[in-house]
Amino acid sequence: MRLITHNMLQCHVKNCNNNNFPLRFEDVQVELIEADFNAEFLSNMMNKIEWDALYNTAIQLGINTLPAQMPEDAEENEEFLKLVHNVLLETHVQQGQMVCPNCAHVYKIRDGIPNMLLAEHEI
Amino acid sequence: MSRPEHIAPPEIYYGDDEARKYTDNSRITAIQAEMAYRALELLNLTEGPKYLLDIGCGSGLSGEILEEEGHTWVGMDISPAMLDVANEREVEGDLFLQDAGQGIAFRPGTFDGCISVSVLQWLCNADKTINRPKARIQRFFTTLYAALDKGARAVFQFYPENDDQIQLLIDVATKCGFEGGLLVDYPNSKKAKKYYLCLFAGVQSGKKNQMPSAL
Ligand SMILES: [Zn+2]
Numbered sequence: 001m002r003l004i005t006h007n008m009l010q011c012h013v014k015n016c017n018n019n020n021f022p023l024r025f026e027d028v029q030v031e032l033i034e035a036d037f038n039a040e041f042l043s044n045m046m047n048k049i050e051w052d053a054l055y056n057t058a059i060q061l062g063i064n065t066l067p068a069q070m071p072e073d074a075e076e077n078e079e080f081l082k083l084v085h086n087v088l089l090e091t092h093v094q095q096g097q098m099v100c101p102n103c104a105h106v107y108k109i110r111d112g113i114p115n116m117l118l119a120e121h122e123i
Numbered sequence: 124m125s126r127p128e129h130i131a132p133p134e135i136y137y138g139d140d141e142a143r144k145y146t147d148n149s150r151i152t153a154i155q156a157e158m159a160y161r162a163l164e165l166l167n168l169t170e171g172p173k174y175l176l177d178i179g180c181g182s183g184l185s186g187e188i189l190e191e192e193g194h195t196w197v198g199m200d201i202s203p204a205m206l207d208v209a210n211e212r213e214v215e216g217d218l219f220l221q222d223a224g225q226g227i228a229f230r231p232g233t234f235d236g237c238i239s240v241s242v243l244q245w246l247c248n249a250d251k252t253i254n255r256p257k258a259r260i261q262r263f264f265t266t267l268y269a270a271l272d273k274g275a276r277a278v279f280q281f282y283p284e285n286d287d288q289i290q291l292l293i294d295v296a297t298k299c300g301f302e303g304g305l306l307v308d309y310p311n312s313k314k315a316k317k318y319y320l321c322l323f324a325g326v327q328s329g330k331k332n333q334m335p336s337a338l
Pocket of ligand 1: 012013
């Protein structure tokens with residue numbers, strides 16, 4: 001799973017509706033996989049990204065390349081978009097788990113695939 | 124021919140052997156590709172690369188069509204064996220092991236569109252005693268509606284079992300806020316006839332939702 005998709009994920013356990021984002025990574029293995037840079041796609045996505053969550057998640061994974069604030073010209077700033085590209089689209093979480101900050105549900109990640117299945121009492 | 128959704132739940136039916144057979148069968152892959160293209164066309168996207176969701180992505184056959192067309196995608200499937208095949212094939216999309224009937228887990232307004240190929244009929248099937256189809260469809264559509272950008276579409280190619288099933292899907296979708304309905308391509312050809320449920324998540328500013336024309 002790439003970090004762009006982690007930034008869109010929230011906990012979906014029944015009645016877990018507040019403080020259920022971002023899911024906190026634990027014991028993760030990260031892999032960098034090169035991808036084609038697509039400025040137009042990233043530019044379109046910038047208004048959907050929760051920057052604080054991305055910044056803090058990146059720091060937690062030992063990635064210190066992002067600025068604490070999204071620049072005002074983010075959508076046209078190619079240098080910035082290239083940094084974001086590396087973090088959002090080339091950084092893959094392959095193993096580990098994600099924990100909901102609210103209900104503490106653990107979503108395990110195996111071979112890059114998070115297990116989002118819920119138990120019967122969580123539906 | 125008996126319907127696979129009557130034989131076993133999808134995560135059991137599509138075990139290792141069936142997952143591989145499905146992906147290696149050139150007739151199946153050609154039909155899947157054609158329906159994925161059609162679903163993508165029916166999304167009626169504006170120009171440019173989009174962020175799309177594929178429900179029941181299986182081994183990534185439809186996701187690869189999205190990739191070829193320049194989009195970034197996220198896929199979910201309930202069959203671990205299918206997802207393993209997708210991983211082996213090194214598809215670009217992010218994969219999730221997920222049961223759509225339990226709802227999807229994305230923030231509001233995340234996706235520019237959603238496609239699904241040959242999956243929805245599984246959701247209508249009460250294959251376990253705890254599975255109440257109507258409640259599951261409702262949970263799925265409610266969370267999908269929220270995860271779509273305003274005015275975005277969700278297009279599901281599926282194999283309805285009967286008219287009641289079609290009506291149930293449309294009723295629940297409408298209750299969850301979707302507009303839209305059923306599109307039948309090649310209605311007079313027994314072989315080519317295809318069903319697409321086309322749903323609109325609200326209205327794009329200044330545009331009225333209009334059902335696409337059938338082929
Ligand atoms: Zn939670």
